[in-house]
Amino acid sequence: MKLQGSIVALITPFKDGKIDEVSLRNLIKWHIQEGTHGILILGTTGEAATIDMEERKRVMEIALEEAKGKIPLIVGTGTNNTKKVLEYTKLAEEMDFDAALIVTPYYNKPTQKGLYEHYSYIAKNTKIPIILYNVPGRTGVNLLPDTTAKLAQIDNIIAIKEACGDIKQITELLLKCPKDFTILSGDDFTAYASVTLGVKGVISVAANIMPKEMAQLMENALNGKISEAQELNLKLYPLYKAMFVETNPVPAKAALWLMGKIETPEVRSPLSQLTEKSLETLKTVLKENYNLV
Secondary structure (H helix, E strand, C coil): CCCCCCEEECCCEEEEEEHHHHHHHHHHHHHHHHCEEECCCCCCCCHHHCCCHHHHHHHHHHHHHHHHHCCCCEEEEECCCCHHHHHHHHHHHHHHCCCEEEEECCCCCCCCHHHHHHHHHHCCCCCCCCEEEHHHHHHHCCCCHHHHHHHCCCEEEEEEEECCCCHHHHHHHHHHCCCCCCCCCCCCCHHHHHHHHHHEEECCCCCCCHHHHHHHHHHHHHCHHHHHHHHHHHHHHHHHHHHCCCCCCCCHEEEEECCCCCCCCCCCCCCCCCHHHHHHHHHHHHHHCCCCC
């Protein structure tokens, strides 16, 4: 499994309160056709926090049916409960996913020692490759480079999705972690800049909307085609902004609905639909910059 390029942080489509299985299958097929380099299900963008165990298993089954062997498949297994994380990660291992993405425990605010113990416990009790996930803006805790470097010594901890958006922290990761440890950006805004520093790709929200372009951007950046990458990054910048006009994944779902890719823009409470003003902003960006609606 090669973790690099554009890995989509896939939305989970809903319809009438349930998983929209048809739309989910179609989205996965579309990403494979468009050249996306990997698919992450049940992450932040996939609203994993409000998906129950039965639904989790079903989303995982569908992803495997549509994409196993065609593209790297990652599943989010992180919560703020270490015991629950182990349960979810063991399930991912049993179902033969390529890797598990584990977010830092949110709300609890563990120390760096607590973070190390959390991740090392999961790693020592499973064999599946583990991707650490640091997103301080959502979790209230920052997995520091020294802690990541220490965790990177554990055999099945193979990568990190670094969504701090801080180029200095990313540079420290590159300096401190082993050369065979994969660093992926988790922030569309700084993904291109991060790749020029040595990061291997991005786990992307914007890839939900323009998968071909995000894949091409990453390929250009990784292959040293700097001017082409710069041009694409600037082209995609309005989309990056639009994806966060309100809380992710609300704008991404609205965009896919406007594009006719999913039947409804439904999100689960406590998230709510875009305000009329935000929806108009999103429509304008999609129409005037990309002719998508």
